Amino acid sequence: MPTKLPQLKQDFTEGLSQISRFWGFPKGMGAIFAVLYLSPTPLPLDEIVSQTGLTKGAVSTEVRTLARMGLVHRSSKLGDRKDYYEAESDFFKSIRSILKERQNSEFDRAIRSVRETLEKLEAGTVSGDEAEVEFVYQRVKALQEFFNAIDSLSSAVIKLESLGLGNVQKILSILK
Amino acid sequence: MPTKLPQLKQDFTEGLSQISRFWGFPKGMGAIFAVLYLSPTPLPLDEIVSQTGLTKGAVSTEVRTLARMGLVHRSSKLGDRKDYYEAESDFFKSIRSILKERQNSEFDRAIRSVRETLEKLEAGTVSGDEAEVEFVYQRVKALQEFFNAIDSLSSAVIKLESLGLGNVQKILSILK
DNA sequence: TACTGTGTTTAGTAATTACTAAACGTTCTA
DNA sequence: TAGAACGTTTAGTAATTACTAAACACAGTA
Numbered sequence: 116m117p118t119k120l121p122q123l124k125q126d127f128t129e130g131l132s133q134i135s136r137f138w139g140f141p142k143g144m145g146a147i148f149a150v151l152y153l154s155p156t157p158l159p160l161d162e163i164v165s166q167t168g169l170t171k172g173a174v175s176t177e178v179r180t181l182a183r184m185g186l187v188h189r190s191s192k193l194g195d196r197k198d199y200y201e202a203e204s205d206f207f208k209s210i211r212s213i214l215k216e217r218q219n220s221e222f223d224r225a226i227r228s229v230r231e232t233l234e235k236l237e238a239g240t241v242s243g244d245e246a247e248v249e250f251v252y253q254r255v256k257a258l259q260e261f262f263n264a265i266d267s268l269s270s271a272v273i274k275l276e277s278l279g280l281g282n283v284q285k286i287l288s289i290l291k
Numbered sequence: 292m293p294t295k296l297p298q299l300k301q302d303f304t305e306g307l308s309q310i311s312r313f314w315g316f317p318k319g320m321g322a323i324f325a326v327l328y329l330s331p332t333p334l335p336l337d338e339i340v341s342q343t344g345l346t347k348g349a350v351s352t353e354v355r356t357l358a359r360m361g362l363v364h365r366s367s368k369l370g371d372r373k374d375y376y377e378a379e380s381d382f383f384k385s386i387r388s389i390l391k392e393r394q395n396s397e398f399d400r401a402i403r404s405v406r407e408t409l410e411k412l413e414a415g416t417v418s419g420d421e422a423e424v425e426f427v428y429q430r431v432k433a434l435q436e437f438f439n440a441i442d443s444l445s446s447a448v449i450k451l452e453s454l455g456l457g458n459v460q461k462i463l464s465i466l467k
Numbered sequence: 468t469a470c471t472g473t474g475t476t477t478a479g480t481a482a483t484t485a486c487t488a489a490a491c492g493t494t495c496t497a
Numbered sequence: 498t499a500g501a502a503c504g505t506t507t508a509g510t511a512a513t514t515a516c517t518a519a520a521c522a523c524a525g526t527a
Contacts, residue, residue, distance in 0.1 A: 118411050120419030120427070127431065130404035137398045139315030141485055152434070155426045160504070170487055175505060177485095196495070196503055204430065206437045222313045228306035235294050243296030250331045251296065254380065255303065258328070261382045268462065286444065286462055317515055336474070346517050351475060353515095372473055372524070 124153050128167075143169050144177045148202055151187055157199035185212025214269045226262055233259050300329050304343075319345050320353045324378055327363055333375035361388025390445045402438055409435050 128149035135145025150166045151158060158166075163174050178200055181187040186209050190199050203209050235241055236252040304325040311321025326342045327334060334342075339350050354376055357363040362385050366375050379385050411417055412428040 117416045117418040120417055120424060123408060123417055127408045130401050133401040152430055153427050173486055225306050225309040232303045240293045241296055241299055242293040247331060248296060251329050254328055349516055
């Protein structure tokens with residue numbers, strides 16, 4: 116027997132919810148994105164509310180963080196007070212803006228704290244068993260270098276015009 | 292005034308805890324890793340307990356998941372019943388094993404559900420407005436392709452002998 | 468066999484996070 | 498100015514997750 120389109124959409128939505136949760140985002144966020152992603156036209160807030168079963172408040176805040184991440188876009192029609200939302204369908208573009216978002220976040224603050232640790236060690240202002248201080252220094256330095264590599268990578272990705280399948284292929288060929 | 296080594300270690304540990312939490316892991320996990328990472332010698336469980344302030348139970352379970360991820364290694368000394376743990380210091384190696392770990396997880400199950408959605412659409416067994424079905428098909432297909440790209444990338448990384456700074460540089464030069 | 472030193476499991480608690488319901492602020496319309 | 502149609506904020510609740518305390522299992526030793 117044939118699957119009805121609304122049913123299919125709902126299954127898909129549930130799948131994306133789980134993926135969302137897996138990556139540490141609220142599952143409602145995945146659901147909202149899924150609904151928008153499968154809609155041929157931008158949707159107003161109440162439509163998202165009715166299709167996800169979440170409340171106005173929840174949708175309002177989560178759609179905002181989705182927008183900040185560049186995963187959805189907000190627009191409005193002239194002579195219509197409603198806001199309309201649509202999903203970004205270029206995922207590589209989304210990745211870039213998520214990375215960009217992360218750069219000013221809590222994450223960077225933590226990374227900066229590692230850098231500070233390293234600076235203290237380099238300034239020679241740390242007292243303790245000499246061999247151990249040296250060991251700790253080497254370790255912290257290695258971690259810092261790792262972060263730097265990740266950072267260069269993501270900066271590069273952010274600056275890219277397009278990270279299409281072509282580029283991914285090229286990368287793969289290097290890594291072989 | 293000089294910083295004392297134990298103080299430095301503790302600051303570092305707090306930093307890593309936050310990073311851990313940021314990526315959706317328990318902060319205790321980050322703390323455990325930090326303690327091991329800064330220790331010149333493998334540590335037994337009680338040592339981790341006393342240095343992190345967590346309980347035996349917590350350390351026992353979290354150190355196990357760290358080991359599954361390949362971020363720490365368990366070893367034992369002859370004539371000593373204790374287990375000893377040490378941190379993996381090659382982060383690229385860790386990334387590989389984390390990716391490997393993820394392949395058999397909940398995440399893959401969710402991705403599979405997207406693939407099933409796609410298969411139903413391709414089999415033509417979905418009923419509904421024809422234009423909309425076609426639209427939905429295109430979208431789901433695009434998402435699937437994105438997942439495939441990510442998947443190839445991570446498989447490639449998993450198979451690598453080494454993803455050192457050299458390779459990262461090469462990648463960066465492509466992406467410029 | 469009991470006892471000690473290990474790590475693990477379990478059942479419950481604390482802390483965090485996602486979400487709801489409802490009040491609120493604004494803007495437009497009558 | 499009142500009321501309606503929006504989106505936002507807030508205060509509280511539900512659900513989830515991280516962790517604790519304590520019982521447990523097992524191995525080695527007296």
